[in-house]
Amino acid sequence: MSGDHGLSVTVPAALSCLQEDPDLQIVLVGDQPQIEAELRKQKAGPDSRRSIRHTTETVAMDESPSKVLRSKKDSSMRVAIDLVHEGQAQAMVSAGNTGALMATAKFVLKTLPGIDRPAIVSAIPSVNGYVHMLDLGANAECTSEQLFQFAVMGSALITAMQGNAHPKVALLNIGSEEIKGNDIIRGAATMLQASSLNYIGFIEGDGIFLSEVDLVVCDGFVGNVALKTGEGVAKMIRQFLKEEFSASILHKMAAVAAMPALKALSKRIDPRYYNGATLLGLNGTVVKSHGSADVVGFANAIRVGIREVKENVPHRISALLGEALKTSVDVRAA
Amino acid sequence: MSGDHGLSVTVPAALSCLQEDPDLQIVLVGDQPQIEAELRKQKAGPDSRRSIRHTTETVAMDESPSKVLRSKKDSSMRVAIDLVHEGQAQAMVSAGNTGALMATAKFVLKTLPGIDRPAIVSAIPSVNGYVHMLDLGANAECTSEQLFQFAVMGSALITAMQGNAHPKVALLNIGSEEIKGNDIIRGAATMLQASSLNYIGFIEGDGIFLSEVDLVVCDGFVGNVALKTGEGVAKMIRQFLKEEFSASILHKMAAVAAMPALKALSKRIDPRYYNGATLLGLNGTVVKSHGSADVVGFANAIRVGIREVKENVPHRISALLGEALKTSVDVRAA
Incomplete structure (x- = not known):
């Protein structure tokens, strides 16, 4: 749901990475009806390597990190990080609010020992x-x-x-x-x-x-x-x-x-x-895309996550x- | 004497500024024989608006500011700043050691009240x-x-x-x-x-x-x-x-x-x-040229000093x- 352009960038970027990397599985975290609409718009056929995790909240670019941490527990940002913490995903990629992403990732995933x-x-x-x-x-x-x-x-x-x-x-x-x-x-x-x-x-x-x-x-x-x-x-x-x-x-x-x-x-x-950009030092891989990234840019952020996991x-x-x-x-x- | 190119840049830059600004008077501070040799090289005729103040020391680019302040009292840098302090000059321009220039200017000229x-x-x-x-x-x-x-x-x-x-x-x-x-x-x-x-x-x-x-x-x-x-x-x-x-x-x-x-x-x-660049906040005008400045660049630094005085x-x-x-x-x- 993140970034200046939201799903119109993140969804096609995800589809393009799925196409180029046969090992990749992607969970699209966010508002399911909106994601499905974007998938139809992109004429994406069924794909067992792609799933949707519905969430009801989003994090705005100007929200304070502490408020997000306290009150946005069903935001796409928080749930995607939770998926990494629970081992259901190995990396998460976001174009959202950097401060909130950093605070949430640090709180949920914790830093590596030392x-x-x-x-x-x-x-x-x-x-x-x-x-x-x-x-x-x-x-x-x-x-x-x-x-x-x-x-x-x-x-x-x-x-x-x-x-x-x-x-x-x-x-x-x-x-x-x-x-x-x-x-x-x-x-x-x-x-x-x-x-x-x-x-x-x-x-x-x-x-x-x-x-x-x-x-x-x-x-x-x-x-x-x-x-x-x-x-x-x-x-x-x-x-x-x-x-x-x-x-x-x-x-x-x-x-x-x-x-x-x-x-x-x-x-x-x-x-x-x-x-x-990677949030380095966490128990897990979290990649931050520029908020204004286009499809090429966001796909590159996904690739950074893939390589760090591999x-x-x-x-x-x-x-x-x-x-x-x-x-x-x-x-x-x- | 200052900068990567010394007199071969500073002297022709001074001559060029004297030519374009009839109000300008310049004191060339440094080793008199070397300055005179450079003036001959530049085929500079006699000029009542130009004088030389002989000094015996120079400040190296890597000398510590405190050492310069303590021991280089007849350096071209120190003497040029002293001339401003004594009212014999209204501005000094140097392409030398920034730390030493800042320390010396602050010590000799003092900061403005407040x-x-x-x-x-x-x-x-x-x-x-x-x-x-x-x-x-x-x-x-x-x-x-x-x-x-x-x-x-x-x-x-x-x-x-x-x-x-x-x-x-x-x-x-x-x-x-x-x-x-x-x-x-x-x-x-x-x-x-x-x-x-x-x-x-x-x-x-x-x-x-x-x-x-x-x-x-x-x-x-x-x-x-x-x-x-x-x-x-x-x-x-x-x-x-x-x-x-x-x-x-x-x-x-x-x-x-x-x-x-x-x-x-x-x-x-x-x-x-x-x-x-100007060292702002002093009782006097001190301009710092980039060490690698050429004649065009150093002349521009002199012009900055002139304008600030005017x-x-x-x-x-x-x-x-x-x-x-x-x-x-x-x-x-x-």
């Missing part, structure tokens, strides 16, 4: 293809220990998803020299240096996109600002390009010639292909944390 | 032309009161530089709803709402570039990350464009046709035309603060 707080992680485009970054907005303030846990969680995810055994981890800071930043970041750096993770040091904001790092770690406030800033600059440049290419007849003709290259560029930074990401996080926590305790004892 | 800490402000491109933003890296952590003071300082600057009597002020946050963010930002919002400033509310990272705001206020950590992130994305897109336009002969031919539009785009986001920005900040502080005290008393 993980204080879940964090939001996503892949974003970079000169090397893409880079993972967390936290993107779940935790406005973090301790050094939490930043360290984020590094463990992100490293396990990248190893699982890309087969990269030693992903390069960087801390986002405001200077590459060790004297800069604040005590929390310097504390996390000390823990990372002593750990078995492949920690390469501090990077600044431009390094997210321009350096050869696999994972960028930061608190949720800074991460969210960086993510949205990046999206804003990309949109602004797209608008400027459009304006410049329609500034005169000659420019318009040039635009036609330039179209294939511009389209290729557009695809490389198209947020739809990076859609699907690669058993929560288990891998626990395994890596066991190894890394020992180091962390050593550092704190030292 | 201002706790100076902040770094700069104009950056946006869909509306440009937007001012502060703090860009001087203060990693800020109180609500300091964010409020930044809003006053930035508003006074914009009114002085653009004749805009009621610049629209926004606080950078991770959600536009009032429930998001942290106590410090919410406290600043309360003070701004009650003030005479034209406060329009929270914006997220993308809003810096896409919304109709004149001033974005945030702490120096977040501001620095956002600024560098924006630069990183712009560079990445430039590189992607280059790659796509050389991917095939056809694309290369298209690139030739597209060149005028691409050049126009490039000019709109060229950081050189936005070079020159518009008497420090005086305007004090005047606006007097008005705004009353409101702030009222809010805290309420």
Whole structure:
């Protein structure tokens, strides 16, 4: 039921993923009559791998997380997370209210042992293809220990998803020299240096996109600002390009010639292909799609969930944390 | 003596500004023989509006601010700031070590009455032309009161530089709803709402570039990350464009046709035309150029200093603060 476009996006995205992945089973959680109407609209035939779980409530984009947790127990969001908790589903995907999703997922699924707080992680485009970054907005303030846990969680995810055994981890800071930043970041750096993770040091904001790092770690406030800033600059440049290419007849003709290259560029930074942020650190897989995602974007979020389930990401996080926590305790004892 | 390129950039930039502005007088502070050699290289004739102040030391880019403050009393940076303090100059422009520049300027010039800490402000491109933003890296952590003071300082600057009597002020946050963010930002919002400033509310990272705001206020950590992130994305897109336009002969031919539009785009986001960040809140004008600035960029930083002196920005900040502080005290008393 979630997202700016609701069922007109989520249902066709689900159908398209069912078609491409014969292992997949999908439970559509929400208002059954509306879902059935959308399925008819999409001319979807019967499919034993597809079922509907009727719910009577939905979560609005501006509802407070605590209110949702208290009063929306038959919302599509809550029931879908309950299904994961009960083992009837292995992952849930939502384009809904991020704060409510985070609070509900944390309350129902609980965090993995040794993980204080879940964090939001996503892949974003970079000169090397893409880079993972967390936290993107779940935790406005973090301790050094939490930043360290984020590094463990992100490293396990990248190893699982890309087969990269030693992903390069960087801390986002405001200077590459060790004297800069604040005590929390310097504390996390000390823990990372002593750990078995492949920690390469501090990077600044431009390094997210321009350096050869696999994972960028930061608190949720800074991460969210960086993510949205990046999206804003990309949109602004797209608008400027459009304006410049329609500034005169000659420019318009040039635009036609330039179209294939511009389209290729557009695809490389198209947020739809990076859609699907994971709430990492939970006993279960929860994927958050951008609220404004279209069918292509939402299908990508579903695929992120499928891959994390197939690669058993929560288990891998626990395994890596066991190894890394020992180091962390050593550092704190030292 | 400052910046990645030293005198080969700063001297020709100074000469070019002297040529375009008949009111300008420039003191070149640094190693006299080296400056004279550069002037000969630039074939600069005698000019009564140009003088040299010889110094024996320079500040390295990686020196700690406290060490510079203690031991580099005959550095070009320190002496140039001393000249402002002594009234022999009205502004100083440097492409040197930001931390050392901030510490030295604060120590020598002191902050304006009622201002706790100076902040770094700069104009950056946006869909509306440009937007001012502060703090860009001087203060990693800020109180609500300091964010409020930044809003006053930035508003006074914009009114002085653009004749805009009621610049629209926004606080950078991770959600536009009032429930998001942290106590410090919410406290600043309360003070701004009650003030005479034209406060329009929270914006997220993308809003810096896409919304109709004149001033974005945030702490120096977040501001620095956002600024560098924006630069990183712009560079990445430039590189992607280059790659796509050389991917095939056809694309290369298209690139030739597209060149005028691409050049126009490039000019709109060229950081050189936005070079020159001000250390706002001091008893005097101090402008920081990007270390890698070329002659065009450094000349722009000099022009920023000239305009701020002509518009008497420090005086305007004090005047606006007097008005705004009353409101702030009222809010805290309420």
